[in-house]
Amino acid sequence: MLEGTTAVWARELVTLAHFLGAIVAFGAVLSVDAVNGFMKVNPKLAPASARVALVLSLLIWLGLLVLSVTGVLLLLDQPSLADDWKFQAKMVLVLLAFANGVVLNEWVTPRFEELASEWTEQTPRVKRFTKVAGASAALSLVAWLGAVVLGWLL
Amino acid sequence: MQPPSTPCPHADGRRRRRLALLGAVLAIVGLAMAAATPSWGVQDADDQRRVEEVLALDGERDEGRVVFEQSAAPSCDTCHVLGAVGARGRLGPSLDEMQPSRETVVRAIVGGEVEIHDRQGFSEQLDDEQVANLATFVAKASVDPVARIDARRALGTSPWVGLAIALATLITLASTWYAVRIVLEMLRRGRDA
Numbered sequence: 001m002l003e004g005t006t007a008v009w010a011r012e013l014v015t016l017a018h019f020l021g022a023i024v025a026f027g028a029v030l031s032v033d034a035v036n037g038f039m040k041v042n043p044k045l046a047p048a049s050a051r052v053a054l055v056l057s058l059l060i061w062l063g064l065l066v067l068s069v070t071g072v073l074l075l076l077d078q079p080s081l082a083d084d085w086k087f088q089a090k091m092v093l094v095l096l097a098f099a100n101g102v103v104l105n106e107w108v109t110p111r112f113e114e115l116a117s118e119w120t121e122q123t124p125r126v127k128r129f130t131k132v133a134g135a136s137a138a139l140s141l142v143a144w145l146g147a148v149v150l151g152w153l154l
Numbered sequence: 155m156q157p158p159s160t161p162c163p164h165a166d167g168r169r170r171r172r173l174a175l176l177g178a179v180l181a182i183v184g185l186a187m188a189a190a191t192p193s194w195g196v197q198d199a200d201d202q203r204r205v206e207e208v209l210a211l212d213g214e215r216d217e218g219r220v221v222f223e224q225s226a227a228p229s230c231d232t233c234h235v236l237g238a239v240g241a242r243g244r245l246g247p248s249l250d251e252m253q254p255s256r257e258t259v260v261r262a263i264v265g266g267e268v269e270i271h272d273r274q275g276f277s278e279q280l281d282d283e284q285v286a287n288l289a290t291f292v293a294k295a296s297v298d299p300v301a302r303i304d305a306r307r308a309l310g311t312s313p314w315v316g317l318a319i320a321l322a323t324l325i326t327l328a329s330t331w332y333a334v335r336i337v338l339e340m341l342r343r344g345r346d347a
Contacts, residue, residue, distance in 0.1 A: 072322045
């Protein structure tokens with residue numbers, strides 16, 4: 001594909017889809033963090049939070065799917081974007097957010113559901129898990145926020 | 155009882171003189187405003203002469219790209235779309251769609267008689283050679299595929315493009331996999347409940 005050969009309406013449509021993907025995914029990331037925050041205030045909410053987190057993680061993956069497909073289309077339309085340091089920094093943050101998402105899905109969420117029943121007792125396992133999950137959530141938030149801001153600046 | 159009023163024989167004359175005075179004032183103000191306003195669509199003799207002088211110069215495409223992206227202030231890509239250099243400005247008309255001729259660009263900058271008016275004072279800011287280079291670049295880049303070859307090369311040479319596409323492919327596959335897994339898990343839980 002040659003730079004700038006795509007019809008303006010098609011580029012606008014893909015850009016809109018990219019924005020919507022970012023809104024859905026980043027919104028779900030913020031919601032997961034908010035749910036975790038509620039759970040810290042009231043540990044009895046842990047089982048319900050685990051169920052909500054599953055639905056929210058589905059939204060995050062669907063948002064990422066839309067973001068990656070539309071992102072490739074936008075890049076093919078304008079390859080010179082790749083020379084911009086903001087784009088390069090954004091890619092690093094996206095990789096970080098993606099890797100963190102895999103860790104969350106493969107390790108944090110299953111452990112969370114496993115520990116949800118003993119959450120109110122705050123056992124050592126739960127305390128250890130809380131620290132790891134907190135760090136992961138913070139990393140996710142920073143990576144997503146950074147990617148969104150850099151994407152906005154591009 | 156008052157006597158009936160009789161019309162003054164000089165009243166009509168005075169009214170006419172006042173109207174004439176008002177008309178003269180309005181005409182003077184109008185002429186002054188017209189003189190002070192940039193005359194879009196009208197070229198004076200000096201502009202026309204400069205257009206001809208600029209058109210007589212051989213413009214350099216690569217030099218014109220420098221003018222388009224750097225020399226003009228604000229730079230042309232702030233307001234215009236020109237895909238060949240990734241310009242995405244929205245304030246002015248799209249040069250890709252308009253595909254202006256060299257002469258159209260020169261007249262737009264020097265004389266302001268076409269759709270892409272010079273609203274930023276480029277006429278004074280750029281010298282004749284810069285205008286000629288810019289016009290040559292815009293005319294070629296907006297229609298000539300050769301001018302876009304650099305952009306096509308960039309797709310093959312920048313490692314970041316390949317890395318970004320590889321990352322996006324990985325994310326697409328993983329996202330699909332996780333989304334399907336989560337949906338199946340939710341269905342399983344729904345059945346169990």
